[in-house]
Amino acid sequence: MCASCDAASNGQANGQTNGNGTSNGTNGANHDGFTSIKSAHNPHPSHRSSPYAPVGDFLSNVSRFKIIESTLREGEQFANAYFDLEAKIKIARALDDFGVDYIELTSPAASEQSRRDCEAICKLGLKAKILTHVRCHLDDAKIAVETGVDGLDVVIGTSSYLREHSHGKDMTYIKNTALEVIEFVKSKGKEIRFSSEDSFRSDLVDLLSIYSAVDKVGVDRVGIADTVGCASPRQVYDLVRTLRGVVSCDIETHFHNDSGCAIANAFCALEAGATHIDTSVLGIGERNGITPLGGLMARMIVADRDYVINKYNIKKLKEVEDLVADLVEVNVPFNNYITGFCAFTHKAGIHAKAILNNPSTYEIINPQDFGMSRYVHFASRLTGWNAIKSRAEQLGIQMSDAQYKECTTKIKAIADVRKIALDDTDSIIRTYYHNLHAEEEKPLLPGLTAEEEKKFIEAEKELEGVKEKRQLDAAAAADAEVPESKKTRTAVVA
Numbered sequence: 064m065c066a067s068c069d070a071a072s073n074g075q076a077n078g079q080t081n082g083n084g085t086s087n088g089t090n091g092a093n094h095d096g097f098t099s100i101k102s103a104h105n106p107h108p109s110h111r112s113s114p115y116a117p118v119g120d121f122l123s124n125v126s127r128f129k130i131i132e133s134t135l136r137e138g139e140q141f142a143n144a145y146f147d148l149e150a151k152i153k154i155a156r157a158l159d160d161f162g163v164d165y166i167e168l169t170s171p172a173a174s175e176q177s178r179r180d181c182e183a184i185c186k187l188g189l190k191a192k193i194l195t196h197v198r199c200h201l202d203d204a205k206i207a208v209e210t211g212v213d214g215l216d217v218v219i220g221t222s223s224y225l226r227e228h229s230h231g232k233d234m235t236y237i238k239n240t241a242l243e244v245i246e247f248v249k250s251k252g253k254e255i256r257f258s259s260e261d262s263f264r265s266d267l268v269d270l271l272s273i274y275s276a277v278d279k280v281g282v283d284r285v286g287i288a289d290t291v292g293c294a295s296p297r298q299v300y301d302l303v304r305t306l307r308g309v310v311s312c313d314i315e316t317h318f319h320n321d322s323g324c325a326i327a328n329a330f331c332a333l334e335a336g337a338t339h340i341d342t343s344v345l346g347i348g349e350r351n352g353i354t355p356l357g358g359l360m361a362r363m364i365v366a367d368r369d370y371v372i373n374k375y376n377i378k379k380l381k382e383v384e385d386l387v388a389d390l391v392e393v394n395v396p397f398n399n400y401i402t403g404f405c406a407f408t409h410k411a412g413i414h415a416k417a418i419l420n421n422p423s424t425y426e427i428i429n430p431q432d433f434g435m436s437r438y439v440h441f442a443s444r445l446t447g448w449n450a451i452k453s454r455a456e457q458l459g460i461q462m463s464d465a466q467y468k469e470c471t472t473k474i475k476a477i478a479d480v481r482k483i484a485l486d487d488t489d490s491i492i493r494t495y496y497h498n499l500h501a502e503e504e505k506p507l508l509p510g511l512t513a514e515e516e517k518k519f520i521e522a523e524k525e526l527e528g529v530k531e532k533r534q535l536d537a538a539a540a541a542d543a544e545v546p547e548s549k550k551t552r553t554a555v556v557a
């Protein structure tokens with residue numbers, strides 16, 4: 064909850080435009096140097112439960128959580144965000160298509176335009192419930208209930224920092240105001256949540272006392288907010304579990320990501336009995352933001368795939384992320400959960416081989432669940448012959464395993480000399496294949512400098528030496544004949 068921070072944005076891109084990553088976030092066709100692959104088993108063949116999974120945890124809501132999506136409230140506080148009504152409607156509809164349970168909007172008391180936007184979104188007839196986030200004050204609550212929202216999320220600072228440096232009220236005043244606002248909102252037939260701000264730096268006795276009081280007068284949810292991002296998962300578990308024993312209403316949680324725990328904290332909160340998680344698309348919000356919607360989906364699909372895929376339209380994740388990234392003028396980070404450029408890209412040869420046989424070997428999440436593709440990066444020195452074989456077959460080239468292996472050795476040797484792209488690798492495979500049957504051999508990769516050619520020959524010799532040693536060792540150990548690859552080696556001009 065960042066009510067103490069000024070949510071106004073001047074809409075100017077302050078040097079952040081398209082500046083937070085080298086990728087355009089695509090997981091589509093333009094994935095230079097990579098090949099989209101089909102694996103033997105896709106989707107993943109089995110989902111055996113982890114032997115480390117908690118057993119019979121009666122507090123856990125991991126399989127029945129709800130999402131309060133706050134891109135249009137917390138997200139408006141992101142440095143680069145400026146959403147006009149048209150943008151807000153696009154985001155609200157996209158989130159509704161995704162299937163979030165609630166959409167939280169900026170306080171209608173913040174500005175006249177905010178109030179009009181709030182009213183317009185309430186009239187869209189979305190399936191998601193519409194909430195607005197207001198200070199725990201009767202004046203703000205009166206404005207909010209007139210907009211047509213389904214509920215109010217009210218917030219007030221309870222930490223000593225906020226009581227001293229922000230609103231200057233004591234706990235008795237806070238409790239009395241909270242009870243007054245709750246009574247008013249309930250009398251208007253609206254849902255209401257009461258939350259403290261900066262909960263993890265608030266006095267525990269104060270917190271439990273006020274939450275107990277609001278629970279007794281029928282508040283729908285109480286909220287825990289790590290407003291400054293200081294909490295660890297263990298602290299979250301302890302606080303939520305303690306609170307679970309004090310109140311009977313739902314528990315909403317809100318985690319900032321300053322120290323990198325926002326997703327883990329959300330998960331621990333659910334394990335401890337929290338019911339609702341606040342998210343924003345790409346995690347945008349005050350400072351470096353809150354629990355990202357996509358990151359939470361990644362965590363939760365691992366915990367309970369059936370719940371996630373039956374409740375949320377997760378194939379829409381990339382679409383909603385691209386929409387918001389575009390509107391706030393940032394790139395999706397290269398290592399973003401699920402939709403990042405390299406989220407499902409396998410590079411090391413040993414990984415590629417296993418992935419081609421069974422993707423579960425090196426993937427805990429099936430990209431197809433999110434409508435994404437799996438890639439093998441074979442244009443590198445780390446590639447392996449299984450990946451090269453897969454690529455050659457995509458190019459319509461059939462060779463013996465020994466030939467695939469030798470071709471792979473040459474690709475690795477060239478990649479040791481210079482960075483190679485997808486086109487280079489395809490060209491080497493094609494030329495290698497051509498040379499097998501041609502009287503006159505062509506250079507594997509035209510345009511190498513004399514220095515590069517010299518290095519290539521040396522690199523190839525080194526790789527051959529290593530391979531031969533391995534083969535001889537294996538042959539000696541198995542008392543076997545000379546390996547097949549030695550019989551079929553073909554001289555190839557580089």
Ligand SMILES: [Zn+2]
Nearest residue numbers: 064065137349
């Ligand atoms: Zn916040």
